[in-house]
Amino acid sequence: MAANGTSNAGTIAELVRAQWGDHRIGAKYGDRALTHHELAGGAAARAALLGELLPRGAEPHLGVLLDNVPEYPLWLSAAALAGAAVAGINPTRRGPELARDISHTDCALLITERAHLPLLAGLALPLPPERVLVVDDPAYEELLAPYEGTPPDQIAAGSTAARPPTPDSRMLLYFTSGSTGAPKAALCSQGRLAAAGHSLVGYLGVRRDDVHYLCMPMFHGNAVIAGWAPALAGGAALALRRRFSASVFLPDVRRYGATYFTYVGRAVQYLLATPPAPDDRDNPLRTGFGTEAGTVDTARFAERFGVRLIEGYGSSEGGAAIQRTPDTPPGAVGRPAPGDDLAVVDPETGTELPRARLDPAGRLLNGEQAIGELVNRGRSSFEGYWRNPGATAARTRGRAEGRVGAGWYWTGDLFFRDTDGFFHFAGRTDDRLRVDSENLAAAMIENILARYAPAAGVAVYAVPDPVAGDQVMAALALHEGAVFDPDDFAAFLAAQPDLGTKMAPRFVRTVAALPVTATNKVHRVALRRAGFRCPEPVWWSPVTSAARTTAPAGSGYRPFTDEDRVALLALYRDQGRAHLLDR
Structure with missing residues (x-):
C-alpha cells in the first residue's frame, strides 16, 4: 500500500475498481455530488453499453467531445474498465479539421452534448448517427438504464467488445502539433497514465481528503494526466468546472473546498487580472501545478492568494x-x-x-x-x-x-x-507555436491564410508572449497594387470555418516579398527574430498592458505604433521575458 492508503495499481482499471464500495464524495459539479462508489458504478454501466455499441473488429476508440462535465471522467473510467481508449476531441477545432480529428483516431463511438452539436452539423463523420451519443438527451438515459448496477468486476472479466485491460492497453489519444501540419494523436497507455498518477501523488503529497479542481479542458493532457489521474490514484475527489472562468475561480474553490488545481500558462494571468479583494487569501487551496505561468506571475500569485504554484515541464x-x-x-x-x-x-x-x-x-x-x-x-x-x-x-x-x-x-x-x-x-522550434497552452502548427494556419485574395505569399511564425507561450504573427506579401485593409482581413478570418479559436494572428506584417534562404525556403528565423520590431508596417490586435490581458486575436486590427512598441517591450521586461525576443 502507498502512503496515502492506495495500492500502486498498474492500470487505470484497477484504480476505478478500487472506488467500488467507497461512499465518500468523489466528484462535485454544481449542486451535484457523486460518491466514489457511484463513479465506479456509472463507469461500469457505460463500459457495458460500450461493449454493446462497439462494432466487432473496430478499434476500441471513443471520441469525447464534451466540456468538463461529470460524463467526461465517467467515460474515461468506462474506457479503462473496457480496455478501450478515449480520443479527446477539441471543441475549438472547426469544420473539416474537426471531422479529420474524429476520423484520424478511428472513433467508433462519439460522446458529446447538445451544446456541441452545431459543431458537427454538416460534417462528413466516419460513424453513423446511432453511434453519436448525446449525454443530455433523454434517449441517452434510456440506453444506459439496462446496465445500471453492473459491478466493475464484471467488466474487468472482458465482457465487452474491447480487450481486458492490461498496463499496455491504449488509454488516451490526445492531440498535439508539430511542424508538419495536421495535429498528431499521441498515445498513452493505462500503465503510463497510472504511473503518472502515482508519481504525482508522491510529488504533490496528494491526500484522500484533497479535492482536485479541474478547470482546464479535459481534452487536454494537463487536466487528465496532472489532475484526474493523481486524484484517482490518491483517492481524492474531483470538482469540475465546465469551462475555465477567472471570475468564479475563487467562489468555486471555496464552494467545493478545493485544495489543488492544475493550470496552463495564461490561466494564471487571467486570475491575476481579476480585481483584488481583501479576502483573496481566504481559500482552502494548498497548491497549483502546471506550466508556463512565468516567474513573475508565480510570485504574484503566491503573494496575493497565499498559494504556491509548482511549475514543471513535461512533453x-x-x-x-x-x-x-x-x-x-x-x-x-x-x-x-x-x-x-x-x-x-x-x-x-x-x-x-x-x-x-x-x-x-x-x-x-x-x-x-x-x-x-x-x-x-x-x-x-x-x-x-x-x-x-x-x-x-x-x-x-x-x-x-x-x-x-x-x-x-x-x-x-x-x-x-x-x-x-x-x-x-x-x-x-521554428514551425511550432504554443498559444494559450494549445500547440499549433504554422503550416496549418498558413494554408488558411493563403486563401486571402490580396496575399501573394504567407508565412506564419511565433513571437514570444509577454507572459507565457507564444503569439501568432503572420507576414503577408501582398500582390502588386494591393493595400492591406484591416477590417477586410478580420472579416476574412471570421469567415474561415476551419480557423480554430487560437489560430488568428495577433500581429500582421505586410512585406513586398517574403525573405528566403539560399535554398529558396522562407527564412523563418529572420522573421521570428525581427518579430514586431521590423521596418515594415505592422498591424495588431492589442495587448492591454495595464490588465496584462489580451483582446481576442483577429477581433480587430489597428496600426502598431512606436508608442505601442515601447509599452509592449516594457511588459516583456516586467515579466522577465525580453531576452526571448532575440532568440
Missing part, C-alpha cells in the same frame, strides 16, 4: 520531464525527473552544448552557444503517435544505428542549462 508525449526542486532559481524550470537523462544539444550534430552563463540579473550571456534542443538520452515513456509512423520515427530519429541521436527522445523544444545543472526554457 505531451511523455518523452521528457523536468521537476522543480526547492533550490530551483528564479527563471529556471528545474532538474530532470528521476530516470531521465536530459541534455541540451545541437540539433544537427547531437553534441551537448556548453552550459549557459548568466549575469547577476539572470540575463543569458552566451545564448548562441548555449541554446539548443532538449533531448532525453535515456529510456523515455514515449509511446508513439496513432497511425503516424513518420512522426513517431522523427521523435526518436528512427532509432537507426549510426544516426546521430538515434533512439533519443527529441522534444522539439529549445532550452539552455546553467552551470548548476538547472534547465531553462528558451522557446520552440
